[in-house]
Amino acid sequence: xxxxxxxxxxxxxxxxxxxxxxxxxxxxxxxxxxxxxxxxxxxxxxxxxxxxxxxxxxxxxxxxxxxxxxxxxxxxxxxxxxxxxxxxxxxxxxxxxxxxxxxxxxxxxxxxxxxxxxxxxxxxxxxxxxxxxxxxxx
Numbered sequence: 001x002x003x004x005x006x007x008x009x010x011x012x013x014x015x016x017x018x019x020x021x022x023x024x025x026x027x028x029x030x031x032x033x034x035x036x037x038x039x040x041x042x043x044x045x046x047x048x049x050x051x052x053x054x055x056x057x058x059x060x061x062x063x064x065x066x067x068x069x070x071x072x073x074x075x076x077x078x079x080x081x082x083x084x085x086x087x088x089x090x091x092x093x094x095x096x097x098x099x100x101x102x103x104x105x106x107x108x109x110x111x112x113x114x115x116x117x118x119x120x121x122x123x124x125x126x127x128x129x130x131x132x133x134x135x136x137x138x
């Protein structure tokens with residue numbers, strides 16, 4: 001399943017420049033793979049001074065999780081990122097990565113509206129960051 005940016009924007013609560021994903025490349029019952037290009041934007045809303053810290057990759061992953069959840073339910077789902085664990089950063093910043101980002105999130109547990117995801121962000125197969133996140137749907 002492929003989705004463009006407009007379709008993604010209809011599934012996440014973020015608007016304008018805060019809708020960080022450019023397209024969904026694949027999605028199924030447990031996994032989503034998306035592409036992002038906004039990390040190179042000099043006016044990125046999460047930039048700190050002249051840099052986009054790598055930790056901001058967690059927001060890219062969270063938006064991929066939101067899209068995945070909406071696709072599973074057939075509509076946008078209100079929810080919140082409740083916890084992030086075991087995040088490992090292989091880079092300091094994202095804005096100096098020339099390649100597009102691929103954002104992968106895999107749901108490894110779904111218990112009564114509490115979802116545990118593992119996520120990875122890569123550029124040209126280079127792992128930039130990864131971790132786990134708990135999402136609670138409302």
